[in-house]
Amino acid sequence: GFLFALSLVVGAYQGVELIGITAGEAKDPQKTIRNAIQSTIWRILVFYIGAIFVIVTVYPWDQLHAIGSPFVATFAKIGITAAAGIINFVVITAALSGCNSGIYSAGRMLYTLGVNGQAPKAFAKVSSNGVPLFGTIGVLIGLGVGVILSYIAPEKLFVYVYASSVLPGMVPWFVILISQTKFRKVHAAKMADHPFKMPFAPVTNYVTIAYLVAVLVGMWFNEDTRVSLIAGIVFLALVTISFYAFGINKRVPVNLQAEDMTDKKAV
Template identity: 30%
Template sequence: MTTPNLKAEDLCPEKTGLKREMKSRHLMMISIGGTIGTGLFMGAGQVISDAGPVGAILAFIFGGLVMYLALLCLGELAVAMPVAGSFQTYALQFISPGVGFTVGWIYWINWAVCIAANFTAAGIIMAGWFPDVSIWIWCAVFAVLVAVLNLISVKVYGETEFWFAGIKVAAIIGFILAGAGLMFGLLGHEGAIGFSNYHSNEAIFPHGGWALFLTMINVVYSFQGSELVGIAAGECENPGKNVPKVIKGIVMRIILFYVLAIAVLAATIPYQEAGLLESPFAYVFGRIGIPLAKDIMSFVVLTSALSASNSALYVCSRLLWSMAKDKHAPSWLGKLNSGGVPVNGVLLTLVLSGLSLLTSEYAADTVYLWLMSSVGLTGCLIWIVIAWCQVKFRQRFIEMGGKLETLVFKTPMYPALPILSVILNICIILSLAFIEEQRIVLYTGLPVVGLIYLYYVFVHSKTEASRQNAA
């Protein structure tokens, strides 16, 4: 059935209640801040160690490409239909209610647990400065801090995240400049070290091309968070203008920051040593002679962890609010305070994030590795769903009489681009099967996804149908 003068928002109407107080600069920094985190500052050395200098650069370029494909698909959806539920709402509307239910809950669990990991990382850093204070106390302090920042208003959250992300960006730019100075003999006392690390026969793939493939889950983990722009679009001023601007700008900035930082790290640290360093960025700063280099980078990583927690709490609360509106979550999660913030969603997320108190006491290193892999797995699944939603939306929009020229932002090379996005993300997920210490994430993660979907089919959908019949 065609509808005359069909608009995209007619297919997925906006849910009312949230306030559009976020500016484009907030949106840009939220996406950058959500993506540049501990994956770069703490995980880059391991990627260089596994893939070699050239291999690491290629891995991050490829990872950036996979991210870009997902954002191009998300761009069409978020500009046409800027709703707070973003891909969860799109999945519900264009794929099936069961997929929308599953996507919403796995993404919420993923980011809520991610908050726990970031609180733990921040607590470990603070314990290094204040060894007499237990890590769990710092976790509790940071939980209160990010809760307050989120509960006041979206404007306060956006402004705070703008400055949190700004510190990370400034640190990366400073590192790139300082590392280049070391490479060309302008800083430090070692003389010009140049690109000698790239000259060896092992520089490209020291452990073979297969090792490069196996690093991709870590690389993709580093890029997770870029899709936050879709959820934040629901509270952004003039999304039709600002969202395309942010998507086009963010990709080049993120890839530029990552690739240049990795190139400098690989040039200044032999790949054989890179995976053994607790903080490769601090190591480079220290070689240049910058005083308190380790403390400076610890502060940056601390800020990074708090920034990621801040953004994750924002995303989780909006997802729960959106799902409550769709009757896929309890109705009390749809409550807003006077600042237009889903207060109960913030509090429930922090309850689950209390896992940080456990990870700080039991096998922190192993838990962190599992968390990193699970975030990478969930992120790939979400990127697959985004591409799938874009295909289904475009098909339905045309079938119902919509005109492509009315779409402000269109995914290029349709349908080849979203199909390629799906294929690449499936390949990255399958790579977990070949990584012995991370294989457990694949064996536990996919069944959890299946169980949530089955819960919707056999429990939630029937309960909801009974309520509607009773009404």
């Protein structure tokens, strides 16, 4: 049960790597990114680990399935009668925050793909405020489709869609873990004076990779997530095939600045 639950729990943590995307727009990345990472770790410890710790000190873990929402039940037990409303408010604001970060990151990823010639050139266009216009619109269309499916699709659709994002969502983690290990070997001399070191690296990299593999194994043996794992494998295969079949890997980055200057002169 613990191994099966990991396939859904791990999805709650996916997205923390989006902090790295903001480095390109930060005034002082060395300071702001370090502070953001440290605050993220504390938030996970408090709101995830801490919250679960409080719940299991109030209710036995094997009785949680019979009390509905464990958070609501815990608040109600200590005398907070408006617990349901409080939890709903927290859930909605958390969902909006996650949605906002998803729109931000996906829009800029599409922009980067457009600049590199790996996606339609339209995604490389930005608004007067520097916002990737068509990338953001594309993400919003996807969100709209998700809302429609939530009303007309089967009950287990959420589990399928949620779990199917786990494997593709792990790809950045695998890439980060492997590339960081190689980066430290290539720049070993500079790592001695690095201001923000990963504790116990590279051992932590290998342990994390083993953990991610264990999650995938659990998804395969769980009937509810096996279909989603297969869907994730098919998706990654299609992306890989299209990368080579359509010559995306051979395209050169588009010189958008030069094109913009040409357009302005023409006007």
